[in-house]
Amino acid sequence: MEKSPLAAPETVSTRAKVAVLVSGGVDSAILVGDLVAGGREVTPIYVRFGLAWEAVEEAHLRRFLATLPEPGARPLVVLALPIADVYGTHWSVSGADVPGERTPDEAVYLPGRNLLLLAKASVWCALHGVETIALGTLAGNPFPDAGRPFFGGFGSLASLAMTCRLEVVTPFAGLRKHEVLERGRTLEVAHTFSCIAPVAGRHCGRCNKCAERRRAFRLAHLADPTRYAR
DSSP: OOOOOOOOOOOOOSOSEEEEEOOSSHHHHHHHHHHHHTTOEEEEEEEEOOOTTHHHHHHHHHHHHHTSOSSOOOOOEEEEOOOHHHHTTOHHHHOOSOOBTTSOGGGGOOTTHHHHHHHHHHHHHHHTTOOEEEOOOOTTOOSGGGSHHHHHHHHHHHHHHHTSOOEEEOTTTTOOHHHHHHHTTTSOGGGOOOOSSOBTTBBOSSBHHHHHHHHHHHHTTOOOOOOBOO
């Protein structure tokens, strides 16, 4: 059966500098690789909230970035925005009662995550002359802070607040996760990380995000290189 062509990603403006808000996951990691391959000057930004999986996630991200061909992305920028005083005992901070593999997407919602990510990253970008922030948001994302009204509105608000131009873009907004994996098939996606309950530095194999990852590799007809604990 012939595969249907990939949906066209959203266009990123041609301004040379772009910051990408990265986690360790396949979407934002492949976005960095995509933009680097297009000749852009890419600054990956990782924001530490103090979530239960971040140490493992950041380690994977650094390994992935190291595999990109020269000149590759600029050095990883790490910003700190502790969230425990707001989230309290939320599962993302405590690591308890993590949404399992049979839970719906809504179960992994982190309140205000994109708002918080963009708030600090936008100030960094304004101070460093970067006018575009990209996120790896995908089609079908059900959360209120993941659509064009929010991203467009935030870009306008940040531009007004800091009297500078700032554009927030989501180049993969028309794609599903397995389509993004197809775009990144030549990248070292084994070094990406999607788990919210890691076990000894590996994917647990039991959580909502591990199930999503396995499904994406299957739909993309790609061998899954991930080492799951189960």
